[in-house]
Amino acid sequence: MPDVEHIIGLLLGTEDDWPRAFEALVKRLGPVKDGAGRTHGIETKRVTIEPFDLRDKPRHSLVIDRLAHWYYHPREWLKKVALMDDVYLLNSPFTFQSMEKHAAYCAMIRLGLKVPGTVLVPYKHPVENSRWAYTAARYNQPFDLDEVAERLGYPLFMKPYDGGAWVGVSKIDNADELHAAYDTSGERLMHLQQAVEGYDVFARSLSIGPETMVMKFRPELPMHERYAVSHNFLGAGPGMEVVTISQLVNAFFRWEFNSCECLVRGDEVYPIDYANACPDVSLTSLHYYFPWAMTALLRWSVFCVVTGRKPRLDLDTARYFEVAARDDLSYGDKLARYQALADEYFETERYQDFCASRLGMVDEMVHDWVTSPDFDELLVDTVKGTYPEAEHEMFVSHFRGLIAAWIHDRTH
Template identity: 65%
Template sequence: MSDASHLIGLLLGTEEDWPRAFETLLGRVGPVKYGGSTHHVSSERITIEPFDLRDKPRYDLVVDRLAWWYFVPREWLKKVALMDDVYLLNSPFTFQAMEKHAAYAAMIRLGIKVPQTVLVPHKNPPENTRFEYTAAKYNRPFDLGAIAANIGYPLFMKPYDGGQWVGVTRIKDHDQLMQAYNESGERLMHLQESIEGFDKFARSLSIGAETMVMDFQPDQPMHNRYAISHDFLAPETGEEIITISRLINAFFRWEFNSCETLVRGAEAHPIDYANASPDVALTSLHYYFPWAISALLKWTIFCTVTGRDSRVVDMDTRRYFEVGDREDLDYRAKLAEYRRLADEYFQVEEYKAFCATSLKHVDELLLEWVSSADFDALLAGTVRDTYPAHEHEEFLELFRGRVGLWVRERGRSPQTA
């Protein structure tokens, strides 16, 4: 039996909680046996420096949490993907070009129930000497109020490429519309229908072949937004949201992404699903944090050990459009076909088999660690780094309770440092 070594690179910004958890658990996984070989997988935090385009990277896979706003590592990721076949979570090719606007367009064509959405020109022109002439010759005047009235109030004004809820405004009437538009400056904005009277707001976090659909409460502070609620959706709706999430990720080759969906009655309306750096903070996910680390650990090991082909610049969107354009299939039939294509892309069955054999010890390893004083020390340190001193005791007790619930549900008793 031969030995093989694999290196996972972590491209990070300000995060410490989940990287430390990932690094700790990866260090405890030990050798992975697969395909007649013994595989040793380790990780390293990537530093940022000048690079020669002919340099050979040492990484088999990179988890990217930085390139969506920091251009030096973004261009390095493009280079290592194009020239060196490094596997990327996520691909900057599509996150740079296929932001929320393009994602809406693609999903509308595929028949997904995206709310009515209109792109409007920016309020203030871009700084370009050619703009005045071009605008005078080709820009047509438009009635913003009429566009909004056609959509209907209330509605949302939101950046076409935005994230983290920046620049998102709920518009109730014409006066508020004009004020928000005047304040939008040079940003291109969408006007989007508001799904009034929705029953549930679901946020689904997808990591590779796994998806967790969570009951999201956007009006709550961050530590309370993810409710611990297991049966908040009808089973069919839950499966529909998993399918939509996986379809979006397979279509754009995104493997670490979150999707927000409003559920009204029996209909699911996705409203946001292009998050290049989705929230996986311990103080946000709490109860769901162990699952997220487990999924990231298993997926990155699966990809590196099996030599999965990332195909970051080979999107093959035609396969999905061929389904979306068929008039003989209704919505449910299209969803079923999308799920088949997405599961095929993410190798769901192969992934499950790999986890059940080569990584069969990881669930117990994870439970043992999350139950330990070592994890509690990570939790306590994260609370100290996140909240002011007078709130430390309150939040430590809160998060110990929520993570402790996850531990106790699996038959263990959590320890404290």
């Protein structure tokens, strides 16, 4: 029997592919020893939703949350177990609730990142509230939407201040499109944001703990083709900047399972979206990169529970803002200091040592699993649950080919 036992909870919505993968890898991993020689047993359990007493003691050591950004009952359970019981969470429900995309823009602008010009415009149709008419009559100022757009400059984007999955996002090239998009925004509060024209690369980075994978993203293509299998598509400088921005955002807000989108034009990096409470880790989206994502998620989760890492609910933003206020530091110097703050938060050096000394077998274990019939069964089941029957054979072949490319690159 292990000396210590841990449960990693999976709080899930409609997903089944990556949870099955993660569960399979945890079972294959077996007990892990800590620095004192104690063995830690780890198992997974899917979290169910039911009444909970605020004084109940959870059995979980860590919860991977994929649901609470929109389902409020489990979100309040997560807050309770973090505040009262020190359960470790991926991600923080506190900051994802109060510091969505709008607050993330504000914070990163203050830190000096190259966020495109952004304006928050009032509701087209405000949410229902009996006090609205009185408040609007006294305090709402009339504004010229065309003037706001012209000040930012066409083309631009209109997008929800808190949205995700590209819902409600419109590219706008002229006044007619501007008013059409605003008229249909309804009760959604919208940003207007400058477009970055002539960019060279759309980079989407997925960060899990201190690990980041930067991928070439093609948003105009169908989901199964959006992540290009491409290596070294960014120069060393922009590539490092994209990684630093991703890890800076996550350390600043205590997000540990999050994706970031940046547009790269020449050597300039423009972050445009970096508050994703439920980043895409689907097998049919990530394909080639899916084994890496599962490996990183396994390593970070195990590191957190075995080392007894405690949740940090305080943000300590002053340390970041002190760097931002330094006039004697260049942009590159500030990025280096932000990276150091992120490394401190994620205990990057300790994590790397833990992976080398305690999880050295994980890469080979994941390779063996990906080449096994069990993984192929998962792939086939995922395709059948995602695409129409007439397309099953085509997509099974498509994703098998991409996974074969990962296996080849991993072994050559």
